[in-house]
Amino acid sequence: MKKNKxxxxxxxxxxxxxxxxxxxxxxxxxxxxxxVQERPLTIYLNNQEIVTLMTINDYPEYLAIGYLLNQNMIxxxxxxxxxxxxxxxxxxVIRTNRKTNYEKLxxxxxxxxxxxxxxxxxxxxxxxxxxxxxxxxxxKKIWIYELSKQITLTPSxxxxxxxxxGCVLCKNNSPLIYMEDVGRHNAIDKIAxxxxxxxxxxxxxxxxTTGRLTSEMIIKTVKMGIPxxxxxxxxxxxxxxxxxxxxxxxxxxxxxxxxLVLSGHTRIT
Numbered sequence: 001m002k003k004n005k006x007x008x009x010x011x012x013x014x015x016x017x018x019x020x021x022x023x024x025x026x027x028x029x030x031x032x033x034x035x036v037q038e039r040p041l042t043i044y045l046n047n048q049e050i051v052t053l054m055t056i057n058d059y060p061e062y063l064a065i066g067y068l069l070n071q072n073m074i075x076x077x078x079x080x081x082x083x084x085x086x087x088x089x090x091x092x093v094i095r096t097n098r099k100t101n102y103e104k105l106x107x108x109x110x111x112x113x114x115x116x117x118x119x120x121x122x123x124x125x126x127x128x129x130x131x132x133x134x135x136x137x138x139x140k141k142i143w144i145y146e147l148s149k150q151i152t153l154t155p156s157x158x159x160x161x162x163x164x165x166g167c168v169l170c171k172n173n174s175p176l177i178y179m180e181d182v183g184r185h186n187a188i189d190k191i192a193x194x195x196x197x198x199x200x201x202x203x204x205x206x207x208x209t210t211g212r213l214t215s216e217m218i219i220k221t222v223k224m225g226i227p228x229x230x231x232x233x234x235x236x237x238x239x240x241x242x243x244x245x246x247x248x249x250x251x252x253x254x255x256x257x258x259x260l261v262l263s264g265h266t267r268i269t
Contacts, residue, residue, distance in 0.1 A: 008194065009178040010156040010166070017056050018161050034161040038182050044093040045073055046100050055186050056157070056164070059179070060085050062193030064092045069192050070220050072124060073102055076196065128219050133247045135203040135227035138269050143173040144230060147208055148254050151175055152232075158210070167191055168208040169200075169226075175208070184211035188220045195224060202226050209233075213252050218242040228267060230254050235262055 011017070018034045025031050042052045043064045050073065055063060061083050068074045074096060082095040151168050157180050158164050165184035169177040169191050179190040188209065195202060202225040209217060209231045215238040221229045222242075228249040235252050240262045243250040249264030261268060 006154075006178055007176050009154060010158075010180050011058070012155050012157060012160050014058065017058060017157060036157060036161045036163050036182060040090050042091045043067060044091065045102070046093075046095055048100065048102060050102070050106070053186060054182060056181050057090075059190050059193070060092050062179075062190040062197065063181075063186060064094055064193065065196055066189030066192030066194075068094060069196055070189055070223055072127070073100065073105070124219060124223075125215070128222055128242060129245050131222055131246050133222060133225070133227045135225075136267075137204050137206075137227050138267050139206060139228050139249070140173075140269050143206075144251060144254055144259055144268075145257050146173040147175060147206070147230065148232060148256075151178070151208055154178060156180060166210045169195070170206040170208055171204060172206075184209055185216055185220070188217065192220065192224055206230065212236065213239045213243075213250060215239045215242055218246070218248060218250070222246045222248055228264070230259075235260075 016037065018036050020032050021035050022030065022032055037056055038054050039057045040052050041055050041057055041060055041063065043050045045068055051067070053063070053067065069076065079097040080094060081097050084093040084095070147170055156166060158166060164180050164182055165187055166178060166180045167184060167187035168175045177191055177194055179187045181187040181190065205226050206228045207221050207226045207230070210233065211217065211231065212233045213229065213231050213235045215236065217229065218239045219242065230251040232254050233252065235250070240250060243263035247264060249267040250262050251259050252262065253260050
C-alpha cells in the first residue's frame with residue numbers, strides 16, 4: 001500500500017482551530033488539553049440570510065457553497081459572481097448572477113440527526129427518493145481495508161483533540177480530500193464546495209465518513225453523485241432505505257478487515 005499525498009488534509013499546525021485548556025487527569029495531575037474551537041458562521045445567499053452554522057471555520061467558502069448546493073439553493077452549474085467573507089462578524093455572502101428568494105423554502109425545515117444539529121430544507125427527501133445512481137464504478141475489498149487504515153493513521157484534529165468528525169473523498173484506494181468539522185454534515189458540505197469550485201468528476205469516487213450512516217449522509221452523498229459510501233460507524237434504517245432506493249453502495253462498520261454492506265453489494269469485487 002503506497003503512501004498517498006492528499007490534495008487537502010487536516011492542518012494540525014493551525015493553532016486557530018483549537019485552544020489549550022488546563023485541567024486535571026484521573027489521578028488529579030495537572031494537564032494541558034487541546035480542545036477544538038467552535039464558531040458561528042452566518043451564510044447569506046445574495047441579500048437573504050440562510051442559516052448560521054457552528055463550525056471550526058477553516059474553509060468558510062467551501063462550507064457555504066457546499067451547504068447551499070446540498071440544500072438545492074444553488075445548482076451544480078450556478079455562476080457565482082462573488083464571495084464576500086468577513087472574519088470579524090463571522091459572515092459569508094455568496095452572490096450569484098441569478099436572483100434568488102428562498103423565503104418559502106426556509107419555512108419547510110427538517111432537523112436531522114447530524115452532530116451540531118443538521119438541517120434539511122424543502123422537498124429534498126422526495127427528490128432523492130426519485131434519484132438513481134447509474135455509476136458502474138467498482139471497489140475492491142482490499143481498498144476498503146487500505147482506505148480505512150490510511151485515513152485512521154493520517155494526522156488529524158481528531159487524533160489531536162477529539163470531538164470532531166471527518167469526511168474523505170477518495171479514488172480507488174487513495175484518499176484525496178480530507179475535511180474535518182464539529183459536525184459531519186459540515187465536513188461533507190466542505191467537500192461538496194471543493195468539488196464545485198474545482199469541477200471534480202464524482203461518478204468514479206468513493207466517500208468515507210467517520211460518522212453514522214444516516215439519511216442526511218446518504219442524501220448528500222447522492223446529491224454529489226458519488227456511488228460508494230463507507231463508514232467505520234453504523235447505519236440507520238432510513239439511511240439504508242434511501243441507499244437502496246438510490247442504488248448507493250453503503251458499507252458500514254468498516255474496521256480492520258471487517259465491514260457490512262447493506263446496499264449496492266454488486267459494486268464490491
